[in-house]
Amino acid sequence: MSELLTYLKENEKDIEQTLLKLVTAESPSRNKALTDICGLVLKEEFDRLVGGKAETIIKEEVGNQYRFTYGTGDESEQILIIGHYDTVWDQGALPIRKENGKLYGPGAFDMKGGLTITFWALRALKEAGITGKRKIVVLVTSDEEIGSDHSRALIEEEAKKSVMVFVPESSISPDGAVKTARKGVGILKLKVYGKAVHAGIDPWSGVSAIDELALQIADLKKLDNKEDGISINIGKISGGTRTNVVAAYAEAEVDIRFEKKQQGDELEKAVLNRPVFIEGATVEMEGGINRYPLERTEKVVSLYEQLKEIAAEHGYILKEGKSGGGSDGNFTAGVGVPTIDGLGPVGDGAHAENEHIILENLPYRAALVAEVLKRNIG
Structure with missing residues (x-):
C-alpha cells in the first residue's frame, strides 16, 4: 500500500x-x-x-x-x-x-x-x-x-x-x-412568426406559425445520427392562442449533442441557417454551441x-x-x-x-x- x-x-x-x-x-x-x-x-x-x-x-x-x-x-x-x-x-x-x-x-x-x-x-x-x-x-x-x-x-x-x-x-x-x-452541447430556441386570422372564416389567408414549426422540427430531426453520436432533441414547444385562431407565434427549445468539435461547428451552421417552408412565415433561431466536447x-x-x-x-x-x-x-x-x-x-x-x-x-x-x-x- x-x-x-x-x-x-x-x-x-x-x-x-x-x-x-x-x-x-x-x-x-x-x-x-x-x-x-x-x-x-x-x-x-x-x-x-x-x-x-x-x-x-x-x-x-x-x-x-x-x-x-x-x-x-x-x-x-x-x-x-x-x-x-x-x-x-x-x-x-x-x-x-x-x-x-x-x-x-x-x-x-x-x-x-x-x-x-x-x-x-x-x-x-x-x-x-x-x-x-x-x-x-x-x-x-x-x-x-x-x-x-x-x-x-x-x-x-x-x-x-x-x-x-x-x-x-x-x-x-x-x-x-x-x-x-x-459530448458537446448546443442550446437553442426556434421562434416562428406567422399571421393570425379566424380559423373558420378564411384560414387560408393566414400563416400558421405552428404549421411552420412542425415542418421546422421535422427538418431538424433529419440531423439526428445515432451512429455518429449526434442527437437533436426538441425539449419544449409552445404556441398559438385559441383553437379557432390560426397561430401567429410558436416556439421550440432545442438541445443538440455531438462528439467532435467539427461536428458541432457543422451542426451549428445547419441549425442556425433555417429554410422557410411556408410563404409568409418568419423564422428566427437564437443560441448556439454552449460547450464543445x-x-x-x-x-x-x-x-x-x-x-x-x-x-x-x-x-x-x-x-x-x-x-x-x-x-x-x-x-x-x-x-x-x-x-x-x-x-x-x-x-x-x-x-x-x-x-x-x-x-x-x-x-x-x-x-x-x-x-x-x-x-x-x-
Whole structure:
C-alpha cells in the first residue's frame, strides 16, 4: 500500500466529516445567500487541511467563487483542478442521512464528494512534503448547474495557463469509471412568426406559425445520427392562442449533442441557417454551441493510463467511459488542454433522490488524485 493511501485510510473518518460539512451546508445554485455560506465552509476546510493561498472571487448574482493554490511553481506550468459547489437541490428538498456505508444528501455525489477528495489529496501531499516545479490550482465555481455563465471566462483563463486539467465530477456509476470523453452541447430556441386570422372564416389567408414549426422540427430531426453520436432533441414547444385562431407565434427549445468539435461547428451552421417552408412565415433561431466536447485524445488516454496504473497498485481496476452530459471540463478541453473528468468518488444518483457517496471509497479516490498529482507535479 502506498504511503499516500495509507495516510488517507488512517484519516477515513476525518475525510467523511469534511464531506458531511460540505453536504450539510446546502448550496442551491440560485440562492446566493446559502451558497455563500457553503463557500465559507469550503474555504475554512481548505485553510484547515491545506493552508495554501486562498482567493475569493466576488460574484454579485451567484455564489462567490474560489481559487485555491498549492505550491509555488511557474504559473504557465500549473496543473488545474476544477469543480463546483452549487447543487440542483432547493434547501431541505433532500434529507441527509448515513445508511449502510453510504452518505445520502444534496450534492454528495455531484460534486461535494469530489471537492472533499481533492482537498484531502492535497492534504496528503502536504503531510508527505511533496511539492514540485508545477503549482496546483483548484478553481471552485458556484454556477455549473445553471450553465456556468458567471464562471466560464474564468475557467478558460485558468485552463490556458495549465498543462493538464483534472475534474473531480461525479464518476460513472456503478463502478466509478472516469470520463475520458463528454459530448458537446448546443442550446437553442426556434421562434416562428406567422399571421393570425379566424380559423373558420378564411384560414387560408393566414400563416400558421405552428404549421411552420412542425415542418421546422421535422427538418431538424433529419440531423439526428445515432451512429455518429449526434442527437437533436426538441425539449419544449409552445404556441398559438385559441383553437379557432390560426397561430401567429410558436416556439421550440432545442438541445443538440455531438462528439467532435467539427461536428458541432457543422451542426451549428445547419441549425442556425433555417429554410422557410411556408410563404409568409418568419423564422428566427437564437443560441448556439454552449460547450464543445471533451474528446478522447492521445493525451487524455495517457492521463487515463496513469490513473489506471495507480488504481492497479491500490488493488482495483479503474475503468473509463464517456458521458452524454456536459461539465466545466468541456470548457477546458475546448481550449485545447488535456482534460480527464469523473474523478469523484464512487456513488450514484446525481440529480436524483437517491444521491449518495460510498464512504469507504473516499480514501481510495483521494489517493488516486494525490498519486496522479505527485506524478505530474514535476
